[in-house]
Amino acid sequence: MLSFVPQRFLRTVNSLESEEQFLNGGALLALLGMFLPWMSGEWLGGDSITYSGFGFYTSFLGLMVFLLELALLLITLIPLLGGPVIIKKRQREVLRLCLSSAATLLVLSALSVLMKVSFEFTRMELRFGIYVTLVGCIVTLVYSFLRFQEQRRMTGQELFRHPEDEEIPTSQENLFTPPPPPPPPKAPEAEDHRLYP
Numbered sequence: 001m002l003s004f005v006p007q008r009f010l011r012t013v014n015s016l017e018s019e020e021q022f023l024n025g026g027a028l029l030a031l032l033g034m035f036l037p038w039m040s041g042e043w044l045g046g047d048s049i050t051y052s053g054f055g056f057y058t059s060f061l062g063l064m065v066f067l068l069e070l071a072l073l074l075i076t077l078i079p080l081l082g083g084p085v086i087i088k089k090r091q092r093e094v095l096r097l098c099l100s101s102a103a104t105l106l107v108l109s110a111l112s113v114l115m116k117v118s119f120e121f122t123r124m125e126l127r128f129g130i131y132v133t134l135v136g137c138i139v140t141l142v143y144s145f146l147r148f149q150e151q152r153r154m155t156g157q158e159l160f161r162h163p164e165d166e167e168i169p170t171s172q173e174n175l176f177t178p179p180p181p182p183p184p185p186k187a188p189e190a191e192d193h194r195l196y197p
Contacts, residue, residue, distance in 0.1 A: 012080050013080065016076075019143050019146055019147050019150070020076065020143075020147070022139060022143045023072070023076075023096070023139070023140055023143035023144055023147065024072075024073060024076050024077075025139070026135075026136045026137070026138075026139030026140035026143065027069045027070075027072045027073040027136065027140050028073065028136070029132060029133075029135065029136030029139065030065070030069045030103065030107075030132075030133050030135075030136030030137050030140065031066065031069050031070065031073070031136070032132065032136070033053065033129050033130070033131075033132030033133030033134075033135075033136055034052065034053035034054065034062060034065065034066050034069075034129070034133055035052055035053070035129070036052060036053075036127070036128060036129030036132055036133075037050045037051065037052055037127040037128070037129045038051055038052055038053050038055075038056070038058070038062075038110075038114060038126070038127055038129045038130040038133075039051045039056055039114050039117070039118070039124060039125070039126060039127060039130075040124070040125065040127050041118075041121070041123045041124035041125050042123040042124070043121070043123075043124070044121075050127075052129060053065065053066065053110075053129060053130070053133060054066070056114070056117075057113055057114075057117065058109075058110040058113050058114060061106050061107075061109055061110040061113075062110060064102075064103075064106050065103050065106045065107055065110070065133065065137070068099050068100075068102055068103040068106070069099075069103055069136070069137070069140070071099055072096060072099050072100060072103075072140060072144075074086070075087055075092060075095070075096065090151075093144065093147045093148040093150075093151045094148065096140075096144040096147065096148070097141075097144045097145055097147075097148045099144075100137065100140040100141040100144045101141060103137045103140070103141075104134075104137040104138060104140075104141045107130070107133050107134045107137050108134070110130065111126075111130055111134065114126055114130065
C-alpha cells in the first residue's frame with residue numbers, strides 16, 4: 001500500500017497546471033537554499049565560519065523566509081495529500097502573492113545586510129545559498145503573480161459573460177430543432193378588372 005502512495009502523489013503533481021508546478025518548485029528551491037551556506041570566511045580572531053540562512057545576523061529573516069515559503073508549499077501539498085483545503089480558491093492566489101512578495105523582500109533585506117558585512121570584513125564572503133533562496137523566491141513571486149492575473153481575468157470574464165458567447169453544442173442530441181414552418185396560404189383567385197365601361 002505504501003509503495004503506491006508516491007506514484008499516486010507524483011501523478012497528482014504531474015496533473016497540476018504548469019504555473020502551479022513552477023510555483024511550488026520555486027518554493028522548494030527557496031526552502032533548499034535556506035540550508036545551504038549563505039556566508040562564510042574568517043571572522044575576527046582567525047576563526048573559519050560558515051552560516052546558513054538560520055545563522056549569523058540574518059537568522060530571524062531566514063526563519064521568516066522559511067516559514068513563508070513553507071506556508072506557500074503547504075497551501076498546495078495538504079489538499080494533494082488528502083487533507084482539507086486550507087484556503088478557499090478565490091482567496092488563494094491573493095494570499096500566495098502576498099506570501100511570495102514578503103519572502104522576496106525579506107531575502108533582499110538579508111542580502112543587503114550580508115553584503116554590508118562582507119564589505120566591512122574583507123575575509124567574509126557571500127555564498128551560493130542566499131542566491132539559490134533568492135532565485136526560488138523570485139520564481140514563486142513571478143508565478144504567483146501570473147496565477148493572480150489569471151484569476152482576475154477569469155473573474156472578469158464570468159462577470160461580463162454574454163449568452164451569445166457560449167459555445168454551440170456539437171452533439172446532435174443537444175441541438176434544438178425548430179418545428180417546420182407552416183405551409184404558405186392558398187393564393188387568392190384572380191379578379192377580373194374591366195378596362196372600359
